[in-house]
Amino acid sequence: MGKLDLSALKDQYQNGTIDMITVAGVDMQGKLFGKKVPVRYFLDDAVHGIHTCAINFIWDVSLKYAENYTFCNFDTGLHDIKVIPDISTLRTYPWIPKNAVVIGDIHNKDGSEVTIAPRNILKKxxxxxxxxxxxxxxxxxxxxxxxxxxxxxxxxxxxxxxxxxxxxxxxxxxxxxxxxxxxxxxxxxxxxxxxxxxxxxxxxxxxxxxxxxxxxxxxxxxxxxxxxxxxxxxxxxxxxxxxxxxxxxxxxxxxxxxxxxxxxxxxxxxxxxxxxxxxxxxxxxxxxxxxxxxxxxxxxxxxxxxxxxxxxxxxxxxxxxxxxxxxxxxxxxxxxxxxxxxxxxxxxxxxxxxxxxxxxxxxxxxxxxxxxxxxxxxxxxxxxxxxxxxxxxxxxxxxxxxxxxxxxxxxxxxxxxxxxxxxxxxxxxxxxxxxxxxxxxxxxxxxxxxxx
Structure with missing residues (x-):
């Protein structure tokens, strides 16, 4: 099936072909992070974004975090960021049955871009x-x-x-x-x-x-x-x-x-x-x-x-x-x-x-x-x-x-x-x-x- 749009995702959900979707951001190391949500919830709500902790941009490849970053630390409260799906990246994830994946851009809660996020760096x-x-x-x-x-x-x-x-x-x-x-x-x-x-x-x-x-x-x-x-x-x-x-x-x-x-x-x-x-x-x-x-x-x-x-x-x-x-x-x-x-x-x-x-x-x-x-x-x-x-x-x-x-x-x-x-x-x-x-x-x- 490959790439999907929202209409195709709805069809796949209704006929039972896809029922879960991974909403993913990309961290400093190029790895995916985020959440898996039911397609029902994605279409109702998560299509507008999910919240994750900003700690995803202050830990290393083995998930060891450090407190010396300006962007996120205990003084910022290990605050939330938002992964807003880019629907052009929506696609099937065939090695996991009934799954799809979408990559999102990283934003602060006020809507501004997280400038240190790799996908945003490339888009600039x-x-x-x-x-x-x-x-x-x-x-x-x-x-x-x-x-x-x-x-x-x-x-x-x-x-x-x-x-x-x-x-x-x-x-x-x-x-x-x-x-x-x-x-x-x-x-x-x-x-x-x-x-x-x-x-x-x-x-x-x-x-x-x-x-x-x-x-x-x-x-x-x-x-x-x-x-x-x-x-x-x-x-x-x-x-x-x-x-x-x-x-x-x-x-x-x-x-x-x-x-x-x-x-x-x-x-x-x-x-x-x-x-x-x-x-x-x-x-x-x-x-x-x-x-x-x-x-x-x-x-x-x-x-x-x-x-x-x-x-x-x-x-x-x-x-x-x-x-x-x-x-x-x-x-x-x-x-x-x-x-x-x-x-x-x-x-x-x-x-x-x-x-x-x-x-x-x-x-x-x-x-x-x-x-x-x-x-x-x-x-x-x-x-x-x-x-x-x-x-x-x-x-x-x-x-x-x-x-x-x-x-x-x-x-x-x-x-x-x-x-x-x-x-x-x-x-x-x-x-x-x-x-x-x-x-x-x-x-x-x-x-x-x-x-x-």
């Missing part, structure tokens, strides 16, 4: 693009690891020595895709039924690792799709006694999981404005300037591409990890890759991992790219060969502390995103770093326990 950049005569299209390309474990068994093993779905690399292997079709085929069919058109599934280099490509769409729709399918993939796996992780690097010896993001700008008449067959690299001035802005501000926006301690373990890896301030023509070792002709011409940002919040990734891409257009930031010649070993290349922040420093010192980021957004996400990053420094890790025990 999309509005700016439209005011300049552009529409942004995007596609997400997310990798993840699948394990023959349940949530309980993984916890009992302390998330170590887990059994992957397959125990060897299967990059592009058709054999493994068919052997594991009992799950992967189910996954693709469910997403298609939910109105999330799958472009391809492929095996990846890591044990138990798979990549999902979703068909491109307008940027907000793509971010919504990504939030829903990441949530859904974990649920579908759990319902099949499997476990999925979107960690950027789940084990020192394992392959990292990327969240490559493709983006292009189109004019309001439906023409791709990045492509120009008569210009160098077949990029128009607009395309070059957009890429120039993304490259120039990548160090300052790194926190939105790589938000966690673990994110940088993937980027530290050798063998083409996108850790340099470079671009290339169909070059997978550069941070930014230009590919495609005509309507398919696009810029691929290869920096984000699968752990990143896609709303924030796209917002950072747009903010920096539009800044490049406005200031005519041009690009140098593309990097040839392995970017990581190219002489004289600039390096991106190598860890979360460096990324925090870059964003903290960025006047441009504050100009483009707002002080409240920058300060809120810096607080989250500082909390992540401080928690890590207080934790005694397996690395420390292995290094010091016996020998000191």
């Amino acid at each position: 950049q999309l509005a700016k693009a439209e005011a300049l005569g552009y529409r942004a299209y995007a596609a997400s390309e997310i990798e993840f690891h699948i394990f023959k474990e349940t949530i309980d068994s993984a916890r009992e093993k302390n998330f170590s020595n887990l059994q992957p779905l397959f125990s060897y690399p299967v990059d592009y292997s058709i054999y493994r895709l068919n052997v594991d079709d009992w799950f992967l085929g189910q996954l693709a069919r469910y997403l298609e039924e939910a109105g999330i058109p799958v472009e391809a599934l492929k095996g990846e280099w890591g044990n138990g690792q798979v990549e999902l490509n979703v068909q491109y769409a307008e940027a907000l729709e793509m971010a919504d799709r990504t939030a829903i399918y990441k949530n859904g993939i974990k649920e579908i796996a759990a319902l099949n006694n499997l476990m999925v992780t979107f960690m950027a690097k789940h084990d020192t010896e394992a392959s990292g999981s990327s969240g490559h993001t493709h983006i292009s700008l189109w004019d309001l008449q439906g023409n791709n404005v990045f492509y120009d067959a008569n210009h160098p690299y077949k990029l128009s001035d607009t395309g070059r300037y957009f890429l120039g802005g993304m490259m120039a501000l990548a160090p300052e926006f790194m926190l939105f591409y790589a938000p966690y301690i673990n994110s940088y373990k993937r980027l530290a890896n050798t063998g083409g990890a996108p850790n340099t301030q470079t671009w290339g023509e169909d070059n997978r070792t550069t941070a930014f890759r230009v590919d495609g002709q005509g309507k398919s011409c696009r810029i691929e940002n290869r920096i984000p991992g699968s752990d990143a919040n896609h709303y924030l990734v796209l917002a950072a891409c747009l903010a920096s790219g539009l800044y490049g257009i406005e200031h005519k930031i041009d690009i140098e010649a593309p990097t040839k060969g392995d970017a990581s070993s190219a002489p004289g290349v600039k390096r991106l922040p190598a860890n979360l502390a460096e990324a925090i420093q870059k964003l903290s010192n960025s006047k441009i980021a504050r100009e483009l995103l707002g002080d409240d957004v920058v300060d809120h996400y810096l607080t989250a990053a500082h909390n992540e770093l401080n928690d890590y420094f207080l934790e005694v890790t397996d690395w420390e025990r292995k290094k010091y326990f016996e020998f000191i």
Whole structure:
């Protein structure tokens, strides 16, 4: 069935096909939060919004909250916010029988927007693009690891020595895709039924690792799709006694999981404005300037591409990890890759991992790219060969502390995103770093326990 409008939802309710609906907001980490309500109540009342606690925007990925946020704390009374459904996101949720889901925008109780909410951050950049005569299209390309474990068994093993779905690399292997079709085929069919058109599934280099490509769409729709399918993939796996992780690097010896993001700008008449067959690299001035802005501000926006301690373990890896301030023509070792002709011409940002919040990734891409257009930031010649070993290349922040420093010192980021957004996400990053420094890790025990 896929996408629904209110009339279709009423019909499905009346014939008994759908009786529950999840009203969801999107938190700082890109995860869904909210409430499940009967369709009857949704149509009568919740269609105008549900109340949730603002604490959803002050806790970390494991729901540990901190009291050092300005937006919400005990002095604000851990106040309520409102999730107002965007009916254009209403769709079936086929892996949970008789269920639907709708994503909402986050508002304060006085009706004003919560400016630090990721969906609102992206919408602000999309509005700016439209005011300049552009529409942004995007596609997400997310990798993840699948394990023959349940949530309980993984916890009992302390998330170590887990059994992957397959125990060897299967990059592009058709054999493994068919052997594991009992799950992967189910996954693709469910997403298609939910109105999330799958472009391809492929095996990846890591044990138990798979990549999902979703068909491109307008940027907000793509971010919504990504939030829903990441949530859904974990649920579908759990319902099949499997476990999925979107960690950027789940084990020192394992392959990292990327969240490559493709983006292009189109004019309001439906023409791709990045492509120009008569210009160098077949990029128009607009395309070059957009890429120039993304490259120039990548160090300052790194926190939105790589938000966690673990994110940088993937980027530290050798063998083409996108850790340099470079671009290339169909070059997978550069941070930014230009590919495609005509309507398919696009810029691929290869920096984000699968752990990143896609709303924030796209917002950072747009903010920096539009800044490049406005200031005519041009690009140098593309990097040839392995970017990581190219002489004289600039390096991106190598860890979360460096990324925090870059964003903290960025006047441009504050100009483009707002002080409240920058300060809120810096607080989250500082909390992540401080928690890590207080934790005694397996690395420390292995290094010091016996020998000191």
